Amino acid sequence: MLFPTTIAGSLPKPGWLAETHKLWPKWRQEGDELARAKRDATLLWLKLQEDAGIDCLTEGEQSRQHFVHGFVEFVDGIDTANKVAMGIRNNRYEAIVPQVVGQLRLKGRAHATEARLARAHTKRQLRFTLPGPMTIMDTVKDAYYGDRIKTAMAFADLLNEEARALEKDGIDVIQFDEPAFNAYTDEAAGWGIEALHRAIDGLKCKTAVHICYGYGIKANIDWKAGLGAEWRQYEDFFPALAKSRIDQISLEAMHSRVPARLMGLLHGKEVIVGAIDVATNLIETPDEIEAVVAEALKFVPKDKLILGTNCGLAPLDTDIAIAKLEALGKGAGQARARHG
């Protein structure tokens, strides 16, 4: 089937699970009740994604507070009690971050529960998202390794351990989220991709990297406003990604100032084109989505084109997120009818 649909990863958490409309929501339950609420929210989103016509589903990151820290909390060698302020994404904004204080090790499985739950309750393909090594490195303060690359490689080894286990749990696509690539484009083309290769080592399932311009939060919207008429960050590292062993590249397109021709730099790769804007509550029309597809098809062969979202939908209102998923399903259907 042409133009299969998927999403970048996160979905809003229901009000009975966590605070709503937040990127760092506080849980509303604890202990067993929290575990049950996470389970129920995951099942609900699997059903809603299926009904919207999404082909490759995620567990919506319902079991994690935040896409980076949801992994970091399972890592030994990190002091989460004494957080410090640090400029992140090349000082785009300041965050209060935990510190690396010793050798990094996984405490055990990070995401077995939600991965197995999702696998047991859908027959569709499953994509599982993990933060990329460069992005994790850029979201914690290193006080042990003394070197950015060494720290990122240490995280890459842990990600590989979890990714191999996720593959055994029945996950079809393992995706690493690397928003930091757009902040450090030269490093991305070099050791950034090397770290991804370390994270996917030995995997037989499909692999993906999601590189976006971030959630629709104010710091990102302000940053984008200063990036000029054309956003060409991708140009610096797409040629290197085209030569990499990563199968799928997920990028931003809807309402984006990224020139579509940059997709042409990803020769040979499956391209997940963001056809849903996460920075607006307006619901995309099938015609708008079809227009994004038509533009992408100038640079990507049609059997390599996957439709996705610009980024995660987590901070949005639940009803808006559902409507956007439905729009994606409908838009893909219309595009198939036109180009099939």
Ligand code: ZN
């Ligand atoms: Zn994103």
